[in-house]
Amino acid sequence: MTIDEIIDQIYNIPESSKTALKENISEVAYPKNHILLKADKIEANIYFIKKGIVRAFAPQKEKDITFWFGEEGETILSMKSYVERKKGYENVELLEDCELYELKVAHLNNLYNQDIHIANWGRKLAEKELLKIESRVISSELLSAKERYDALMSNSPSLIQRVPLKYIASYLGITPVSLSRIRKEK
Amino acid sequence: MTIDEIIDQIYNIPESSKTALKENISEVAYPKNHILLKADKIEANIYFIKKGIVRAFAPQKEKDITFWFGEEGETILSMKSYVERKKGYENVELLEDCELYELKVAHLNNLYNQDIHIANWGRKLAEKELLKIESRVISSELLSAKERYDALMSNSPSLIQRVPLKYIASYLGITPVSLSRIRKEK
DNA sequence: GCTATTATTTATCATAGGATAATTTTGCTG
């Protein structure tokens, strides 16, 4: 996925603003299993996924909670670091070798203060993330584990090919054993 | 809570921008039980709570799911309407007689395109809402029903005084019967 | 390709929370 496509799908901005934004973005690549963002660290960068898939998880003694998967085109950020410059909850781990676009938050904040189009682009970025997480909260309170699994599979069928089931189980809020039961019943 | 306090707690903007924003805000009052926002309607306004308490719920056949409470100083909006101009998931119902600040989304969008300070204020509004909902997703996957109840009580002790338990149970993702059990065990 | 490690499945048993219904308490409204 190109950086232009990623920027455009968030919010359309004039070419000049897009150029300014892109001047602050560089490409990086990391191997599978790399930990890109660390909880308990104030992260200086945000990323967009050119190629690959990642998971965000809240590390806990004995059990990590996977609470997000990101695929091509999606934004990776530690919300706490990005918004409040505080340590976040989450580690982000690459589940495949990944190519990423990297953007320094400090540069982005400068742009927010200089360019109204970029400020509105940043607003849309947050608003769209908010919509995603909101629909997830509602479906998690509305649906049984089996229904959540079915919904995930129909919304993101590639996940099951690309992501170990134990992480999907954690994302669904159940144990791998229970997920196995659910899958068998189908 | 004054409108100045509410605006400032989201993000500090120059007086001239604040004046422009406030010119588009009016005060309204509605009685307890009034339905302020309706699911399946594209809402034209957002609100800030001057006085009172409200709940947002996703109406379902047989069981409504309460997924948010708003108190003084908080923002009431249908995220779907606000971001995408589409019908939302939620009704918002007043749980007390309320005094509200009302702001037309169409006017706000004009300001976003004219005033970079207001654009960044709107960005912060979304980002802060995102942080709130994110911390809730994580705690809901991390904690048992009893722990979530305890956490809610210590974060928002006034809720239990102001909100019927059946709504708190729904918010916690359990039945009123089960909440009653949890409270008894203490 | 072989072996060690890790993931997944299967089985058994335990438990938190759901469903239902009856009872008590609270809170409106005339």
Added chain:
DNA sequence: CAGCAAAATTATCCTATGATAAATAATAGC
């Protein structure tokens, strides 16, 4: 302040999911 309706509690029984352990399958490193 009486009487009704709604909310909350309590009790009983039930079910989905958890915990644990063992067996199998998949994966990765040599």
